[in-house]
Structure formats: C-alpha cells, structure tokens
Amino acid sequence: MVAFDQVSKGYGSVRAVDGLTLALHPGETVALLGPNGAGKSTTLDLLLGLRNPDSGSVRVLGTTPREAIVAGRVGAMLQSGGLMDEVTVAELVRLACALHPRPYRPSDVLSRAGISQLADRKVNKLSGGQAQRVRFALATAGDSDLIVLDEPTTGMDVTTRQAFWATMREQAEQGRTVLFATHYLEEADAIADRVLVLHRGRLLADGTAAEIKAKAGARRISFDLEGGTDEPSLRALPFLTSLDVSGQTVRIQSSDADATVHALYGLGLFPRNLEVAGLGLEQAFVAITTAEEAKRS
Numbered sequence: 001m002v003a004f005d006q007v008s009k010g011y012g013s014v015r016a017v018d019g020l021t022l023a024l025h026p027g028e029t030v031a032l033l034g035p036n037g038a039g040k041s042t043t044l045d046l047l048l049g050l051r052n053p054d055s056g057s058v059r060v061l062g063t064t065p066r067e068a069i070v071a072g073r074v075g076a077m078l079q080s081g082g083l084m085d086e087v088t089v090a091e092l093v094r095l096a097c098a099l100h101p102r103p104y105r106p107s108d109v110l111s112r113a114g115i116s117q118l119a120d121r122k123v124n125k126l127s128g129g130q131a132q133r134v135r136f137a138l139a140t141a142g143d144s145d146l147i148v149l150d151e152p153t154t155g156m157d158v159t160t161r162q163a164f165w166a167t168m169r170e171q172a173e174q175g176r177t178v179l180f181a182t183h184y185l186e187e188a189d190a191i192a193d194r195v196l197v198l199h200r201g202r203l204l205a206d207g208t209a210a211e212i213k214a215k216a217g218a219r220r221i222s223f224d225l226e227g228g229t230d231e232p233s234l235r236a237l238p239f240l241t242s243l244d245v246s247g248q249t250v251r252i253q254s255s256d257a258d259a260t261v262h263a264l265y266g267l268g269l270f271p272r273n274l275e276v277a278g279l280g281l282e283q284a285f286v287a288i289t290t291a292e293e294a295k296r297s
C-alpha cells in the first residue's frame, strides 16, 4: 500500500526524516506519533508527493505518490489546508467531487462529514472545528484507498471528535488504509490498530498500542504512607524512573515493579492502598522518547 525505503529528507542542517523504512498495509488504521519537530508532517508530505526525498524512495500503491493522487487513490486532510473563502461549503464539496476520478455524490459527502446543515454557509464564516469537518469532507470526496490525516481533530469539540472517528472507523472497515498524525495519545490508543513513534525523523517504535506500552517496560506504583514519607529513602529505591510525593500519596514509575515493591517493604515501610499498573500510552510515549533523548545526551 505504502512503502518507504531508506527515506531521508533534510532542511539545511536539520534531518527531518532520517533513513525511514516503513510499510503500510491495506485496511490498517495507523497512528503516527512523535514530539514537536519529530518529522511527522514531513513524512506525510513525502507520502503525498508534496516534497521529494533527498534519498530513498516512496511508493504508494505501486506508483509514485503523485501518480497515486492523480488517480484519486489517496485522500488527504492537512493541518492548515487553505479553503477557498468566497464559496459555500456545498460549492466547495461539489468542486472536490467533480475533480475526483471516482467521486461520491456531494450530498453523501456532506452528510458523512456531518455538515449537511452547513451546506449554504460561506467557508470563511465557519468555526475552526467546522472548517476541520469541511477538510475531512474534501478528503473523502471520492473512493480512495488511502486516507492521510495530519492532526485531523485539532479544534473539534468532543462530540464532533467522536463522530469524526466513528466515520473514520467505517472507512477502515471498508478496507481503506487510514494514516493519521496526532498529539492526542488517547485517540491513538482508542482508534489505531498500529502505532508508529517517530523521533528525530527515525522510527523508535512500531506496534500495537499494547506493544508500545510493553516496550516502555515501566510500571506505575502508587500507595499512601501514613505518618509522613522519607523522600531520600524512596528516591534510592531500585529501578525507580520517577517519584512524585503529594501529601501521604506516593507515585512511582519503575522499570521493575516487583523489585521496587520488594525493596519498599525492605525499608520497613507499610504502604497502604498499594496499586501497580501498566503505563498508559501517553506515559509510555514519554518514557520511550525521554529514554532516547537521554541516550543521545
């Protein structure tokens, strides 16, 4: 479906994408995560043929990205795609359908994107979240095999966001590949069946959300200590990666929870309400990217 082979792209001295090799398969819903500047937008630009790699190759559906787009096989929703100002939503959607080699009916596109009631509104009179829905409508104006979304739900309220993802899930169930970049890790956790973590233009992790959490390897331990805490002793616990003390409540992250808890009892302390839990995707993401930064410094 999509194949990146040793792709690099730099801007001056910045290596935005650094030797990226990646394959996406039909029907996958893939989240692209990474801190600011990790190279997510550049990766999507390369995939859409908006930029050319300095080295390596990008293939989409067996052709160049541009050929795939001209054939209408890729729908895209970019972060800040300008919308024509002086037209109505319906006119814009009709135009997108007219330009698509395999178009849907404009009325269906409007209703799928939940903007039928906005059809006669001028595009420059839309709120931020409504404009995002229009961008989504343009990305799904025809029958594409691959849908690429760069931070699609930015500016959407909770209800709009849920409706958006329900629609996206339908698209994936019909066999389309959906690739989206996001900063909302809970969305990646809930929606993606594959998560890619990009950092300084390289792939740090690639797997299901559960695999990424397991890769982070850390566990959260929390407990209450009656009668005050001895912070220096806690800080010296083995395998500790973070410590947070708030009143009687202690929250720890550990790379070996069993050993840390064992040592905790060894200190003669009596933790109450002890809980040991895995990391959420957000904490796993922070753990993985911070560990990489630490390796580099």
Ligand SMILES: Nc1ncnc2c1ncn2[C@@H]1O[C@H](COP(=O)(O)OP(=O)(O)OP(=O)(O)O)[C@@H](O)[C@H]1O
Binding pocket: 011, 012, 014, 015, 016, 034, 035, 036, 037, 038, 039, 040, 041, 042, 043
């Ligand atoms: N047109 C450009 N000219 C120069 N440098 C650029 C350009 N576009 C991106 N960069 C740099 O390339 C790196 C990757 O940027 P990119 O926008 O791909 O990251 P990102 O992961 O999408 O970031 P964000 O989460 O902040 O949107 C950054 O260091 C950025 O400053």
